[in-house]
Amino acid sequence: MSSYAITRLVLTDFRNYGHMRVETDARPVVLTGHNGSGKTNLLEAVSFLTPGRGLRRAKLAEPANIAGSGNWAVAADVSSDEGTSTLGTGLVSDPAGQKHGETAGRRSVKIDGQSVSGSSALADRIKVNWLTPQMDRLFQEGAGGRRRFLDRLTYGFDPAHGKRTTVFEKVMRERNRLLKEGRQDPAWMGSLEKTLAETGIAISAARQETVRRLNAAMESDADSKVSEAFPKAVMALNGEVEELLTDRPALTAEDLFREKLAESRALDAKAGTTTVGPHRSDLSVLHKEKQTPANLCSTGEQKALLISIILADARVQAGQKGQAPILLLDEITAHLDQTRRQALFDEIEQMKTQAWMTGTDYELFADFGSRAQFLTVENGTVREMALGQ
Numbered sequence: 152m153s154s155y156a157i158t159r160l161v162l163t164d165f166r167n168y169g170h171m172r173v174e175t176d177a178r179p180v181v182l183t184g185h186n187g188s189g190k191t192n193l194l195e196a197v198s199f200l201t202p203g204r205g206l207r208r209a210k211l212a213e214p215a216n217i218a219g220s221g222n223w224a225v226a227a228d229v230s231s232d233e234g235t236s237t238l239g240t241g242l243v244s245d246p247a248g249q250k251h252g253e254t255a256g257r258r259s260v261k262i263d264g265q266s267v268s269g270s271s272a273l274a275d276r277i278k279v280n281w282l283t284p285q286m287d288r289l290f291q292e293g294a295g296g297r298r299r300f301l302d303r304l305t306y307g308f309d310p311a312h313g314k315r316t317t318v319f320e321k322v323m324r325e326r327n328r329l330l331k332e333g334r335q336d337p338a339w340m341g342s343l344e345k346t347l348a349e350t351g352i353a354i355s356a357a358r359q360e361t362v363r364r365l366n367a368a369m370e371s372d373a374d375s376k377v378s379e380a381f382p383k384a385v386m387a388l389n390g391e392v393e394e395l396l397t398d399r400p401a402l403t404a405e406d407l408f409r410e411k412l413a414e415s416r417a418l419d420a421k422a423g424t425t426t427v428g429p430h431r432s433d434l435s436v437l438h439k440e441k442q443t444p445a446n447l448c449s450t451g452e453q454k455a456l457l458i459s460i461i462l463a464d465a466r467v468q469a470g471q472k473g474q475a476p477i478l479l480l481d482e483i484t485a486h487l488d489q490t491r492r493q494a495l496f497d498e499i500e501q502m503k504t505q506a507w508m509t510g511t512d513y514e515l516f517a518d519f520g521s522r523a524q525f526l527t528v529e530n531g532t533v534r535e536m537a538l539g540q
Contacts, residue, residue, distance in 0.1 A: 154475040155277050156505040157197065158235070159228040164219030166192035167531045175524055177230065179499055179506045181516045183536070184528035190509040191283070193528065194479040196225045197507060198281060200238050202270040202306070202313050206281045206479060211242050211258055220244075222256070229277050232474055236276045237263050274310040278468065278476035282461055282483065290445040290453050294433040301388070301434045304460075305361040307468050307476055312357045319350040323425050326412075330420040340416065347428065348409035352401055354429040355392045362386045362434075368463040369439075380494035381459040382452060383439040390432030436460075451486040458483075458491075462498055469502055478506040484515040493518055 156177040162168040167189045182190045195214065198206040207213075215223045224241030239261040260270050280303060289296050305312045326343045329335065369383045391411070395404040411427050419425050436445040436456060445456050461478065469475035478499070484492055492515065499506045500522050510516060513536070516523065525536040 154469070154502065154504045155279075155477050156230045157227050157477065158230055159226075160193070160196065161224075161226045162193075162196050163222075163224040163226075163241070164216040165196055165214050165223045165225060166216060168192065169216060169219065169531065171531065171533060173526065173533050175505075177503070177505055179496075179504070179508065179519065179523040181513075181519060181523050181525045182507065182509045182528050182533075183511065183513045183516070183525070186511060188528045189531055190528045191481050193533070194281065194283075194481055194507055194509065197227070197477065197479055198279060199225050199240055200227055200229070200277055201273055201279045203303075206283055206481075211256060215242060224259075231276070237261075238273060238276055240270065240273070271310070271313055274306060274313065278307050278472075278474070279479060280304070280307065280461055280464060280476050281479035281481070282457055283479075283481040284485065286457060287450065287454055287486075289457065290436060290448075294431075297434040298430070298432065301358055301361065304365070304464050305357050307464060308361055308364065308471070309357050312354065315350045315354050315357070319347060319354060319429070322346045322350070323428065323430065327419070327424060330416060331423060333420070335416060335420075341413070344409050344412040347412060347425075348405045351392055351408055351429045352396065352405045355388070355390070355396060355432065356401060358388050358429070358432070359393065359396065362388050364467050365460060365463045368467045369459065377459070377462055377494050377498045380491045381455045381462070382441070384445070384456045384459050384463075385437040385439045386460070387435045387437075388432055389435055390429065391427050392429050393432060454486045455491065458495065462495075462502075465502055465504055469504075475502045475504040478504055480506055480508045482510060483508050484510050484512075496522075 154177065157175060159172070159174050162171040182193060184190055195205050195207055195209070215221055222242050222244055224239065226237065226239040229236050229238055239259070241259055242256045243259045244256045258270060260267050260273065262272060262276060286296070286300070289300060302312065302316060322343050326340065326347065329340065366386055392408060395407050412425070415426055437443070438445060438448050438452060438456060441448070445453055448456065465475045465478060483495070487495065496519050508516065513525070516525070526533050527536045
């Protein structure tokens with residue numbers, strides 16, 4: 152079993168870093184330092200090496216260092232079974248797009264020095280997943296966060312899932328606009344709804360397959376230290392589109408979804424949105440041992456359930472793809488006792504996963520010993536920490 156691993160990370164004008172370069176190996180990376188020193192910024196930089204808006208869901212200009220040029224860049228050497236790739240991304244300003252004193256820009260993506268169109272190609276070179284303190288309330292807040300969480304897990308198994316969700320959202324916005332304007336040309340609307348039906352059913356099917364794989368992984372791992380220390384999560388995807396797929400072929404479900412969209416045009420025009428589709432589905436999670444919904448569990452139990460899901464995902468990807476994803480675990484030791492910390496560290500080592508972990512207290516990670524690389528972060532600088540320091 153192997154893992155994707157970052158061996159060199161370079162930041163330019165990114166958050167509180169003017170210029171920063173750090174070299175690592177395939178071992179886990181522990182980043183310690185005071186709050187506000189820039190630990191999470193490093194994890195966010197790594198998350199931008201994947202498609203999407205990173206772990207903070209930031210707008211493109213947000214990560215730019217206020218003392219810099221207004222642009223920002225992240226570059227990394229990433230090793231995998233296929234060799235080493237050099238990935239780069241960042242904001243490139245567009246002076247012609249200046250409006251109201253602000254500079255518009257675009258996201259630049261390069262792979263091995265060659266510019267590529269869009270960020271989706273990054274998914275073929277690196278797999279990354281993450282947990283942040285903001286996700287501790289994933290089960291308490293709206294369904295949108297849970298859908299994004301599940302979609303990120305799904306990208307790991309099905310890179311085309313990202314393109315499908317992008318197409319669905321774009322076409323849905325176009326349909327909503329036409330309904331709002333009262334422009335309901337039957338042929339035009341029918342074409343849009345056909346695309347929504349095809350991509351929507353494919354999105355739901357991919358999500359359901361991810362849920363099935365992860366539930367099976369947690370069931371089959373009954374004797375591991377992780378299973379003893381962390382609760383099993385039972386996941387389910389709920390929504391009208393999922394009901395259409397129950398005991399039906401995908402093509403039949405597409406036809407039914409397309410009919411629902413046509414029937415709901417008047418309602419959707421009044422509501423100003425598309426009222427049926429995978430964008431309204433929700434992920435439910437159950438604490439299996441207690442038979443308690445995750446949103447009714449304690450804060451510590453909810454975090455333990457999230458860790459259980461993330462580790463199950465890494466194990467399944469390692470088993471099916473041959474390589475575990477890089478894990479970004481921000482303030483991961485919060486709410487974990489020593490038993491759970493040790494089980495987490497042992498699992499990370501066993502999977503040979505390069506996990507980037509942050510915390511303010513070095514002692515909480517001391518059990519890693521030489522199995523991990525320890526770096527100290529302070530005011531935009533990163534230096535290696537000697538064990539026992």
